[in-house]
Amino acid sequence: MSEVALASDAALDPRESPWAVETHGLTKRFGENVAVNDVELLVPRGCAFGYLGPNGAGKTTLIRVLLGLPQADAGTMSLLGFPVPRYRDRALARVGAIVDEPRFHGHLTGRQNLLILAAAREPVARGRIDSALERVGMAQRANERVSKYSMGMRQRLGVAACLIGDPQLLILDEPMNGLDPAGMHEMRDMIQSLVAEGRTVVLSSHLLDEVERTCDAVAIVDRGRVIRQGPISQLLAGASIALEIDCAEPSRADQLLGRLTIDPVVEVGEQGLTIALPAGTLRDVVAEINRVLVEGNVPVYRLQEVQVSLESWFLQVTSRLGVDE
Ligand SMILES: Nc1ncnc2c1ncn2[C@@H]1O[C@H](COP(=O)(O)OP(=O)(O)O)[C@@H](O)[C@H]1O
Ligand SMILES: [Mg+2]
Structure with missing residues (x-):
């Protein structure tokens, strides 16, 4: 040229x-x-x-x-x-x-x-x-x-x-x-x-x-x-938050969460629950989850928000990573 x-x-x-x-x-x-x-x-x-x-x-x-x-x-x-x-x-x-x-x-x-x-x-x-x-x-x-x-x-x-x-x-x-x-x-x-x-x-x-x-x-x-594309920090900011809860009677705890004003995705484990909350969820929701469990007489031993990694975020976006054609 x-x-x-x-x-x-x-x-x-x-x-x-x-x-x-x-x-x-x-x-x-x-x-x-x-x-x-x-x-x-x-x-x-x-x-x-x-x-x-x-x-x-x-x-x-x-x-x-x-x-x-x-x-x-x-x-x-x-x-x-x-x-x-x-x-x-x-x-x-x-x-x-x-x-x-x-x-x-x-x-x-x-x-x-x-x-x-x-x-x-x-x-x-x-x-x-x-x-x-x-x-x-x-x-x-x-x-x-x-x-x-x-x-x-x-x-x-x-x-x-x-x-x-x-x-x-x-x-x-x-x-x-x-x-x-x-x-x-x-x-x-x-x-x-x-x-x-x-x-x-x-x-x-x-x-x-x-x-x-x-x-x-x-x-x-x-x-x-x-x-999707963008700075990793921005993409993660748009991802959901995971809330880990260690508590007694995880299955009953899961049922109690039916009383919440929101309807989150809940995974029931042996030690407690992992709850996926949408990005930007207010802290009030976390407090409400805790209140619902305690009022339902489920002892809560630990409650923690977990930073999502790119990996778990990616898995939310697509579930095919690593799957060869
Ligand atoms: N020269 C080619 N002729 C025909 N199909 C091709 C050729 N190169 C790549 N493909 C096909 O295009 C798709 C993408 O391949 P590729 O770009 O190599 O993927 P990646 O690098 O992400 O593993 C695949 O389905 C592959 O089979
Ligand atoms: Mg390649």
Whole structure:
């Protein structure tokens, strides 16, 4: 895309867009199968963003479509404020991505692989190899053959390969896959340090727990559709609250709750009850529950509101997480 063509597009100033990734109505079909279904995605700049969903939900396909491999069937998108595919080359010059698994030449060393990749980029890329290797903790192992690398080392070399392009946006497809707990920890720290430098990291994952620990914001995807998205704290604020009650005679306690002015979802356990209350429930309701139990002569030993995790919230939204297609 020439400068002239860009200058003539008066509406385009990529710096004005607050979004690192913006899609509207993005759709990709494989025959009858709609792998990416009318996706509206807004990824703010400068955050770690999780694209979270079960296997087969369409995460890899979305990433591939963002990179232009393959083209979308419908919808619009832009990366770092550049509409693509129109300004694809300009956009991708600022994007580093690992799709599926990082692929390298196994018989060559980590450094040799990066040299090959740098040769395909602008001349300064070569000069970034050492710092990129240092950055991902691979400087000591850079002269070993990639075929000897563990999965974690390959993932880290993959991130180093992204960094030689000094990307503003990194897109990582399941970066935690195949990593042991220590490897996941390192990957999480690395992602957060990239964000601390002002870069945006979009990662796909089916690992809820990891997304909750690593990301600031999340989109939840199921069967190609984004069901919810936003900052994790905001999404959780809209989730229901769990009230745990330890009490005598849980079944009778459950019956007593029929006298409440509201009709909550109650789970009866051996030690007591767990009650799901809608977000924003007034504390008066908690007091009313306690009063109804005590007036019904059910001793209450403990009563506690529990913060919902992303996991239990997710299960409220969809019950299919982790179920392979
Ligand atoms: N190249 C392809 N041809 C046909 N179907 C595909 C292709 N790639 C993915 N799919 C289908 O699209 C759906 C989403 O797949 P994918 O994007 O790989 O999901 P995820 O990465 O979330 O596990 C699946 O039903 C998968 O079988
Ligand atoms: Mg995938």
